Amino acid sequence: MADTAPEITPELIAEHGLTDEEYARLLDIMGRPPTITELGIFSVMWSEHCSYKSSKRWLKTLPTEAPWVIQGPGENAGVIDIGGGQAAIFKIESHNHPSYIEPYQGAATGVGGILRDVFTMGARPIANMNALRFGSPDNTRTRHLVAGVVGGIGGYGNCIGVPTVGGETEFHPAYDGNILVNAMTVGLAPTDRIFYSAAAGIGNPVVYVGSKTGRDGIHGATMASAEFGEDSEEKRPTVQVGDPFTEKLLLEACLELMATDAIVAIQDMGAAGLTSSSVEMSSKGGVGIELDLDRVPRRETGMSAYEIMLSESQERMLMVLKPGREDEARRIFEKWELDFAVIGSITDTGRLTVRREGGIEADIPVDPLVAAAPEYDRPWVATPKRPAIDPAALEPVPDTRTALATLMACPQLASRRWIWEQYDHLVGGQTIQRPGGDAAVVAIDDILGDGGRALAITTDCTPRYCVADPVEGGKQAVAEAWRNLTAVGAKPLAVTNNLNFGNPERPEIMGQLAGCVQGMGEACRALDFPVVSGNVSLYNETNGSAILPTPVIGGVGLIEDWRTSPRTALTRAGDTLILIGETTGWLGASLYLREIAGREEGAAPPIDLAAERRNGDLLRALIGDGLVSACHDLSDGGLLVAAAEMALAGTVGVTLQAPPGDLAPHAWYFGEDQARYLIATDRPEQLLDRANSAGVPAMVFGKTVAGRALTLSGGDPISLTQLSEAHEGWLPAYMTQRDKG
Amino acid sequence: MKAAVIVFPGTNRERDIADALTLAVGAPPLRVWHGDADMPKVDLIVVPGGFAYGDYLRSGAMAAHSPIMREVVARAKQGVAVLGVCNGFQILTEAGLLPGVLMRNAALKFICRDVHLAVESSQTIFTNRYDAGQVIQVPVAHFDGNYFADDDTVARLEGEGRVAFRYCTPDGAVSSEGNPNGSIRNIAGIYNETKTILGMMPHPENAIRAAQGGEDGKGLFEGLTAALA
Numbered sequence: 001m002a003d004t005a006p007e008i009t010p011e012l013i014a015e016h017g018l019t020d021e022e023y024a025r026l027l028d029i030m031g032r033p034p035t036i037t038e039l040g041i042f043s044v045m046w047s048e049h050c051s052y053k054s055s056k057r058w059l060k061t062l063p064t065e066a067p068w069v070i071q072g073p074g075e076n077a078g079v080i081d082i083g084g085g086q087a088a089i090f091k092i093e094s095h096n097h098p099s100y101i102e103p104y105q106g107a108a109t110g111v112g113g114i115l116r117d118v119f120t121m122g123a124r125p126i127a128n129m130n131a132l133r134f135g136s137p138d139n140t141r142t143r144h145l146v147a148g149v150v151g152g153i154g155g156y157g158n159c160i161g162v163p164t165v166g167g168e169t170e171f172h173p174a175y176d177g178n179i180l181v182n183a184m185t186v187g188l189a190p191t192d193r194i195f196y197s198a199a200a201g202i203g204n205p206v207v208y209v210g211s212k213t214g215r216d217g218i219h220g221a222t223m224a225s226a227e228f229g230e231d232s233e234e235k236r237p238t239v240q241v242g243d244p245f246t247e248k249l250l251l252e253a254c255l256e257l258m259a260t261d262a263i264v265a266i267q268d269m270g271a272a273g274l275t276s277s278s279v280e281m282s283s284k285g286g287v288g289i290e291l292d293l294d295r296v297p298r299r300e301t302g303m304s305a306y307e308i309m310l311s312e313s314q315e316r317m318l319m320v321l322k323p324g325r326e327d328e329a330r331r332i333f334e335k336w337e338l339d340f341a342v343i344g345s346i347t348d349t350g351r352l353t354v355r356r357e358g359g360i361e362a363d364i365p366v367d368p369l370v371a372a373a374p375e376y377d378r379p380w381v382a383t384p385k386r387p388a389i390d391p392a393a394l395e396p397v398p399d400t401r402t403a404l405a406t407l408m409a410c411p412q413l414a415s416r417r418w419i420w421e422q423y424d425h426l427v428g429g430q431t432i433q434r435p436g437g438d439a440a441v442v443a444i445d446d447i448l449g450d451g452g453r454a455l456a457i458t459t460d461c462t463p464r465y466c467v468a469d470p471v472e473g474g475k476q477a478v479a480e481a482w483r484n485l486t487a488v489g490a491k492p493l494a495v496t497n498n499l500n501f502g503n504p505e506r507p508e509i510m511g512q513l514a515g516c517v518q519g520m521g522e523a524c525r526a527l528d529f530p531v532v533s534g535n536v537s538l539y540n541e542t543n544g545s546a547i548l549p550t551p552v553i554g555g556v557g558l559i560e561d562w563r564t565s566p567r568t569a570l571t572r573a574g575d576t577l578i579l580i581g582e583t584t585g586w587l588g589a590s591l592y593l594r595e596i597a598g599r600e601e602g603a604a605p606p607i608d609l610a611a612e613r614r615n616g617d618l619l620r621a622l623i624g625d626g627l628v629s630a631c632h633d634l635s636d637g638g639l640l641v642a643a644a645e646m647a648l649a650g651t652v653g654v655t656l657q658a659p660p661g662d663l664a665p666h667a668w669y670f671g672e673d674q675a676r677y678l679i680a681t682d683r684p685e686q687l688l689d690r691a692n693s694a695g696v697p698a699m700v701f702g703k704t705v706a707g708r709a710l711t712l713s714g715g716d717p718i719s720l721t722q723l724s725e726a727h728e729g730w731l732p733a734y735m736t737q738r739d740k741g
Numbered sequence: 742m743k744a745a746v747i748v749f750p751g752t753n754r755e756r757d758i759a760d761a762l763t764l765a766v767g768a769p770p771l772r773v774w775h776g777d778a779d780m781p782k783v784d785l786i787v788v789p790g791g792f793a794y795g796d797y798l799r800s801g802a803m804a805a806h807s808p809i810m811r812e813v814v815a816r817a818k819q820g821v822a823v824l825g826v827c828n829g830f831q832i833l834t835e836a837g838l839l840p841g842v843l844m845r846n847a848a849l850k851f852i853c854r855d856v857h858l859a860v861e862s863s864q865t866i867f868t869n870r871y872d873a874g875q876v877i878q879v880p881v882a883h884f885d886g887n888y889f890a891d892d893d894t895v896a897r898l899e900g901e902g903r904v905a906f907r908y909c910t911p912d913g914a915v916s917s918e919g920n921p922n923g924s925i926r927n928i929a930g931i932y933n934e935t936k937t938i939l940g941m942m943p944h945p946e947n948a949i950r951a952a953q954g955g956e957d958g959k960g961l962f963e964g965l966t967a968a969l970a
Contacts, residue, residue, distance in 0.1 A: 154851050159792045161753020245751050245795030422851045424882040426947045429757040447950050
């Protein structure tokens, strides 16, 4: 062992985030005190970020199988069969903690990491998505964080040339100290050329490719597994720096090598870098792995084994090659001007053996390191049920017109154009539906050909429902993703999830996680919408104050012919607007209640999964039969907001009918009952007949008219031009304001 | 028409350009790798969009000094038609084939959206499928698209009819309202003296199919195919 090795003191153990019990377990596995390098390896492998020790018990309850699932959770990304010999490979991942500390680089490397997860499996990435949560617009840090995160996401995706086609952004004071940056990538690969991470073949070379290793990002995974305190600024050096140009080279070089049959296994070096990639590859393959760190390409001198093993330098990959294929592979990586080094080999010892400058710096049995990783059944308490809100008991605060104008310009609903115009959402030429609709639509058949197949992609979560009722909120996140895919005519196929919560050591936070996962599982089962990949981000709290529970769903669906895929925009006068689904006027936990009445309370809307499925399946059939000229799912702000959004996106106006007699106007217009869609059609009778036969509630809500006005029954027209100015104006105005003081 | 698309390691719209050329010509173009020593004889050379060598210095600055660009400059001087789009336009200015520079957008942000362009003349190999004064809709996607040249250069470009496209409003008004990036005199694309070289920031190759949101860009590739057949 190295002479200069520091003593393993209790302080050092605590700094590495290991509990006494975990350290005792380490000693049991090793049979001796660890070296500093070994301590570092245990520390990152057993961190929450890498081991999922608090969430694993719950994640196991999620449905992960369907006939079209090729690979569920546990690999770099999930894989589904989309027919035609093609697979869609996708995953969502968080980069929350680094993005708060250094928003541009944190978000950029989040995009870089998720891209690597997808192309590691042999897929060419075709689309990026994201789900962002920021603190209150009134918080002085928010503007800086929005600008940095959006710049970082754009900077990375735009350069590598993968279109960023959509996402969601929310503001709430609960995220003041912990923003959420969840990035998703979707790629395409032939079903017979998918690459996995299980190492195999005793004696096979272990190859390092990509960027050189530096001292950046050491202990990023550990940072992401702890709360922030007053010292979060001091954690800046744990954030990595992204280089999208190198990633582009790595992408092209990997895909070029993948076209040969030289690769046995491949894994990207993400969180915990060389440690997690070598441990996971050998663990999955049931083999040992020997690494000679002297051969690792380094960009700094004097790096210790500890630093090399824990570095989170970006744009790196670890591969196991077939014997004798090194030169062929080396030529490809040299063509792309990337480092290529054989740094070790696969062994039959079952151990991770790390050498540096002649000495052995780590020698750990892989199986116990992985299998004995702590798994906690943390205590939890169910979130207390909130009372339902009786619409009749609510003062009908301002008139409907004013409420609509306020909502359309509020931070939650204002246009996100300022954000997505900074993302190249068109590169590749296959983008059919751009950001701003219910789901992004990206063609998978060549845009020049006669084929019409496309993927629909969406990211969704309504944290104000999740905090009100984790079970219903978990269901709703899944149901809304399913609904958004359905609204563009896609058959929803599978999801990836990103579970963002506070400190799991607090029973009420664990209760949120348990509830949300339970709800998600129920919805995924009922909708045949399995979870194929995901990521968990805990400890999103600062000084004891947690974020809202935010279990984000990234959904993917298949469109058979993009020519029939409806948009939200109303572009033809004379169509009839029809509301699909049942309206009871549910105002609990609604946006109206929060923004207009100033109350964040009440029970979240219940999710009827049978109705969800029935309504969505009918809509998809109607779209397939060409009966739907525009479509929008109902979510934040309810019916009237949906109608306004459809009109604003389009070129005509709408005239709406009076509410049914038994509902207060604010409940009818702004209630957030679920499983609903607003559609436009030129064949209303036929459509209503179809709904009637399917047992789906449907009613005429209004019609489209020439001109640019939204007219409520018995009211003066509301200028869509003025509404648009307010709706489009908020975010640009906010971002150009100077901080007060 | 035989076309070659130059591919730098960080080029990312080569497939988009290849699609547009394939649609117009009926056969895919050649792709020429930046490290390749020589290029076959072609009628058109396209330098597509992207981030050629990462563009960490100045957009297009390094690419302009690459071996393949020396060959492109030599061919261009022999009269071979050259089209540079976005990063390709930046590279052509850095290589001295076109005057002026592309600065950071006035709003200091990357911008990706549809813009409207007024076609100045229909009398070139690039624009013969359009009418003079026609307004077309195509997207932009760039951070450094703010065209600038000194007054004399701008006067010469305008005097010699070398402005190819100007940013405008949907109804054709060449005003600041229609200018997405602060370009001087709303200039979106320019020609060399002989009008055999066109550099432009917008992406006609991303507007070749209705499903993409419009197909106004198609005419440029059809026009080239007709002129160079």
